[in-house]
Amino acid sequence: MHVKKKRETKVLQTICPDSKGLIAKITHICYEHKLNIVQNSEFVDHLTGRFFMRTELEGIFDNVALLADLEKTLPIGMLQKLHTVRRQRIMVLVTKEAHCLGDLLIKTAYGDLDAEIVAVISNHNELGNLTERFDLPYHFISHEALNREQHEQQLITQIDHYHPDYIVLAKYMRVLTPTFVTHYPHRIINIHHSFLPAFIGARPYHQAYERGVKIIGATAHYVNHCLDEGPIIMQDVINVDHSYTAENMMLAGRDVEKNVLSRALSLVLAQRVFVYGNRTIIL
Amino acid sequence: MHVKKKRETKVLQTICPDSKGLIAKITHICYEHKLNIVQNSEFVDHLTGRFFMRTELEGIFDNVALLADLEKTLPIGMLQKLHTVRRQRIMVLVTKEAHCLGDLLIKTAYGDLDAEIVAVISNHNELGNLTERFDLPYHFISHEALNREQHEQQLITQIDHYHPDYIVLAKYMRVLTPTFVTHYPHRIINIHHSFLPAFIGARPYHQAYERGVKIIGATAHYVNHCLDEGPIIMQDVINVDHSYTAENMMLAGRDVEKNVLSRALSLVLAQRVFVYGNRTIIL
Amino acid sequence: MHVKKKRETKVLQTICPDSKGLIAKITHICYEHKLNIVQNSEFVDHLTGRFFMRTELEGIFDNVALLADLEKTLPIGMLQKLHTVRRQRIMVLVTKEAHCLGDLLIKTAYGDLDAEIVAVISNHNELGNLTERFDLPYHFISHEALNREQHEQQLITQIDHYHPDYIVLAKYMRVLTPTFVTHYPHRIINIHHSFLPAFIGARPYHQAYERGVKIIGATAHYVNHCLDEGPIIMQDVINVDHSYTAENMMLAGRDVEKNVLSRALSLVLAQRVFVYGNRTIIL
Amino acid sequence: MHVKKKRETKVLQTICPDSKGLIAKITHICYEHKLNIVQNSEFVDHLTGRFFMRTELEGIFDNVALLADLEKTLPIGMLQKLHTVRRQRIMVLVTKEAHCLGDLLIKTAYGDLDAEIVAVISNHNELGNLTERFDLPYHFISHEALNREQHEQQLITQIDHYHPDYIVLAKYMRVLTPTFVTHYPHRIINIHHSFLPAFIGARPYHQAYERGVKIIGATAHYVNHCLDEGPIIMQDVINVDHSYTAENMMLAGRDVEKNVLSRALSLVLAQRVFVYGNRTIIL
Structure with missing residues (x-):
């Protein structure tokens, strides 16, 4: 019996020595597979001799054969990774502040961000009400009376229950351990409330006020083992x-x-972000 | 007798139906010619079904054979245009204001803009002194006692004497006729002192003041037959x-x-700007 | 019987010939009234010889005596206007797009904008669901089968029922007549989706796409009798x-x-915006 | 014999406990002295209870009586400082890069910056040619074969010969000792090639490249005893x-x-910058 394959759109990401x-x-193999290139972008990092290419393809895919042909040649x-373009599932972690979560709720509800929030987890209960207004599950997992490992283990259990593609730290104000981070490689995105590397760590607006700066900012980055030092998106x-007092800045x-968080997420969700060392290449 | 060919860097610009x-x-033909792709960028305009590609190539070129192979396939x-990467020659036209000319003089003198100013032409004599401080020829071609055609004919004669690649209107405050513009197709770049299409025409800062805007800007664009309506770079x-009074804005x-003018020029000089209809594609 | 007066904060706005x-x-009279100046800002428009001052005062007010003393001197x-600093009431008008309304709902719910949304009115019913998630009244007043005057009369009746301080057009996509505008002098704030005066009127992103601009923007302004020509905030x-296609720009x-809309509203609500002719002075 | 006093414009700067x-x-005393207030700006720092006011006055001044009246009341x-508004004298220190110096030369020559460059000093001779094109003295004071103190002593001698109001470090790439800095309190302005406090110290663009940031910047600040830590303007x-490689960023x-340097200088020259602790108040 025959299953007629459907036309699909996929993103092929390639990283290799130039x-x-x-x-x-690469494009010739795609051509032989009768795949149409919707959009192609590449970048050669001449300092490290590394080649990056994002190829958005449209057609009827034989994934195994395509990847085998690429590998052979x-x-x-x-x-190489071949991503099917589909609505991604995101898990949002928050503490008490509503603005990032609120923006993600509105944007995903009205199609301005092509993702599905599968649930919201918090170590506080303040934002349960907001989450439930949008008919989404809210899991209050208090960190009180637990050590860090125990708390994170509860988070992981709850998160994994939903099989999200990405974990979004939308002003989640606790430091994560390497154990947690390692569990979701290149899948945790954080918003830090300063233009990194200025004002790493706690209370960046208070640090900014003390230093008397004339600009403040925000940074969306992948989370790695070092606090606020992951690849910037x-x-x-x-x-x-x-x-401006520190409160006005906040x-x-x-x-x-x-x-910044939602624009970074858009890029990540569209498979436009390549991580290479501690840098991102956005194609 | 044999002439040993040297390695060169060239930019291949392609525009065609997708x-x-x-x-x-295209890249396969380059590969067969043993040319290395230093940088490649492409864009497909899905609305008009048009394909744009900029390919920066390095190697030993046989221009005729390369272009013939491309045409055949x-x-x-x-x-398709194949540009040799070399220092371009620019002719600067000014009226009385020093800031754009001054910036171009410093940048070309110190290598921050990879171009050679071949001469400066003005309908006034105020900026002769500044130009001569940089040991460059200054041609004062007054428009007084001349009709527009006569004046422009004198400009053209003087400009063509220098064979410039581009004509840069660095606050040249006279409207150019279609005759003049047609003489230098896609080779005249103007800086207009507003964020076009707001405040077309004369005294844009005064218009901005009257309207009470909270942002002002500048636009670098190719000059075409319609005043301030050419493709924006x-x-x-x-x-x-x-x-802010109008003078403060100015x-x-x-x-x-x-x-804006010097950044636009950098893009143009690097053959990164494609003109398509009234739009620019920058690759 | 004596009523003990409470300490209050008020804003005194002064506009007069310099x-x-x-x-x-002015500050001496405030001093004599034992009022503390929390913040004072002034501006002299030397072109028109006009003086503007915003004085934020704290203390026990005798409004009548204070204004009389000012008038005498x-x-x-x-x-002069003396505004009591209190939470303002805003009425939000929308059509179909959720982003501005959503932002205002989140910000007013979580204290990031010091205002109370009294109700939302729309000529469509798409946003009723979102409004009701925040437990606010939504009035769907269709314009179908009504002429413009009839429709606006229904709007006015509904709006006036709530006694709002300001009417916020949060992507309300219908042109308002002078009759409507005159009913709420300097109390209607609109967000226009272009950097005015570029792209007045309908479909500004499509106009921007056609023109090939490299920046797009938004403008918050008071609504006056001329479409998109009121004082810019x-x-x-x-x-x-x-x-970017027009849709990507959108x-x-x-x-x-x-x-832009919420920052403009913050300024208006804090009585920091003075309207003078077709300009705003923001103190 | 009587000397008829002329009308002048002066700036009164006041800093005191609120x-x-x-x-x-203060304004009443100015009024009694028949001085017209051209522009007045004030700021109260409610965190430290400190009052700042800049009063631009026009009229016939009796400095001694005015200051005495203020002190008495x-x-x-x-x-309090009373600055006569006049063209300030600036001494520019450079190393090898031409862009900041070039911009200051053009701007002071054409009136876009209201200051007089009295001379240029460098520890290299590369920029002598540029300086002399503008008919200004260039002093090449090499740091070779001298210890830091000896070199700075030669700088001080040369600088003091010109009695400048401000010392402008226009990409002067040597660290200054506290002895030098103390000699010119609040009179040395530096441009640092990063958005401080990110990338303090040497080679900030290389640091920025390594960190993979998506924005780069520049900071103009007063120089104090700690490298790159003075009050930001x-x-x-x-x-x-x-x-972008580090070189592209540069x-x-x-x-x-x-x-940034020339805009900061404009503010300083107009007596609009108040230094308070490690912060600036700009009125």
Whole structure:
């Protein structure tokens, strides 16, 4: 019996050592597979001799054969991933602040961000009401009376229950251990309320106030083992002046934080972000 | 007798109707010519079904054979240009304001803009002194006692004497006729002191003041037959407030104007700007 | 019987012809009334010889005596308003797009915008669900089968029922007649989805796409009798490039629109915006 | 014999503990002295209870009597300075990069910055040619074969010969000792090529590249005893992406550096910048 295959859109991500003819070879294999290139972007990092390519393909896919053809033709050391373009599932972690969560709720509800929030988890109960207004599950997992490992184990259990594609820290104000981070490699995205690497750590707006800066900002980044030091995806800033207290900065910064987070997420969800060392290549 | 050919860097610009396998075909031909792709960028305009590609190539070129191979393989209607990467010659036209000219003089003198200013032409004599400080020829061609055609004919004669690649209107405050513009197709770049299409025409800062806007800007664009309506290359803005008079805006706007002009020029000189209808594609 | 008066915070707005000693006279009267100046800002428009001052005062107010003392001492032609600082009531008008309304709902619910949304009115029913998630009344007043005057009369009746301080057009996509506008002088705030005066009227993102601009923006302004020509309060922009269709611009522009609208509202609600002719002075 | 006094414009800067009636008292004394207030701005730092006011006055001044009247009336601990508005003298220190110096030369020559460059000093001779094109003295004071103190002593001798109002470090790439800094209190302005406090110290663009940031910037600040930690006057940023090497960032950053430096200088020269602790208040 025959199953008629459907046309699909997929993203092929390639990272490998640079060499002559790579674009020709990869695109030729796609052509032989009768796949149409909707959009192609590549970047060669001449400092490290590394080649990056994002190929958005449309057609009827034979994944196994395609990847085998690529592997056969291309140099050793090539990394390739073929992502099916579909609505991604995201798990949102929060503490008490509503602005990032609120923005994600509105955007996913009205199609401005192509993702599904599967649930919200918090170590506080303040945002349960907001989450439930959007008919989504809210899990209050208090960190009180638990050590860090115990708390994270409860988080992991709850998160894994939903099989999310990404974990979004939408002002989740607790530091995560390497154990937790390792469990979700390149799948945790955080919004930090400063233009990193300025003002790492706690209370960045208070640090900014103390230093007397004239711009404040926000940074969306992948979470790795070092606090606030993962690969940066997106940053933006706004001007402030002497009349801003740390509280005024915090309030003004909220729009920047939520915008940077949701724009970074859009890029990640569209498979446009390549992580290479501690840097991102966005194609 | 044999002339040993040298390795060179060239930019291949391709514009054509989109069709399957274009990237594969073009890059394959480059590969067969043993040319290394330093950087490749492409864009498909799905609304008009048009394909744009900029390929920066390095190697030993046989221009005629390369272009013939491309023409043979590729669909009818393809436009291809092969630019040798070299220092371009620019002719600067000014009226009385020093900031854009001054910036171009410093940048070309110190290598921050990879171009050679071959001469400066003005309908006034105010900027002769500045130009000569940089040991460059300054031609004062007054428009007084001449009709527009006569004046432009004198400009053309003087310009053509230098064989420039581009004509840069660095606050040249006279409208050019279609005759003049047609003489230099896609080779005249203007800086307009507003974020177009707002405030077309004369005294845009005064118009901005009258309208009470909170941002002002500048636009670098190719000059076509319609005043201030050519394809836009680059725009930028700054914030203003109620305390700015039109004169304050003019002063504050100067840094934006000169930055936008020189950044636009960098893109043009690197053969990164494709003109398509009234739009630019920057690859 | 005696009523003990409470300490309050009020904002005194002064607009008058400039003359010597104005600041001294006004602040001296405040001092005599034992009022503390929390914040004072002034601006002299030297082009029109006009003086503007915003004085935030704290203490026990005798409004009648204070205004009488000011009137007695100061030149003829002075306009003064004394606003009690309190949570303002806003009525939100929308059509179908959720982003501005959603942002206002979240911000007012969580204290990031110091205002109370009294109700939402729309000529469509799409956003009823969102409004009701926040337990606020939603009035669907269709414009179908009504002429413009009839429809606006129904709006006015519904609006006036709530006695709002301000009417916020949060992507309300119908043109309002002078009759409606006159009914709420300097009390209607609109968000327009372009950096005015570029792209007045319908479908500004499509106009922007056609023109090939490299920046798009949004403008919050008071509504007056001329479409999109009222006094501008706040503007902001973002960069776009050739890869943006009109739809991509629309999506990217939403964050700008909602940020500009809520920042403009903050200024208006804090009595920091003075309207003078077709301009705003923000103190 | 009588000397007829001329009308002048002066700036009165006041810093003192906040107390009731300060604005009224100060402006009343100005009024009694028949001085017209061209522009007045004040700021109360409610966290530290400190009052700042900048009063631009126009009229016939009796400096001694005015300051005595202010001192008599106002609380103890008040600091007041009365600056005559005149073209300030600046001494520019550079190393090898031309962009900031070039911008200052053009701007002072054409009136876009209201200052006189009295001379340029460098520890290298690369920029002598540029300086002399503008008919200004260039002093090449090599640091070779000298210890830091000896070199700075030669700088001080040369600088003091010109009696400048401000010392501008326009990409002067040597660290200054506290001895030098103390010699010119609040009179040395530096441009640092990062958005401080990120990337303090050497090679900030290389640090930025390593960290993979998506924005780079520049900071103009007063120089104090701690490297790159003086009060910030102005900051600005631009976006970068993965395609920027450290060298590309350096090139792109130059326009930001020069703009930030000259805008900061404008504010300082207009006596609009108050230093308070490690912060600036800009009125």
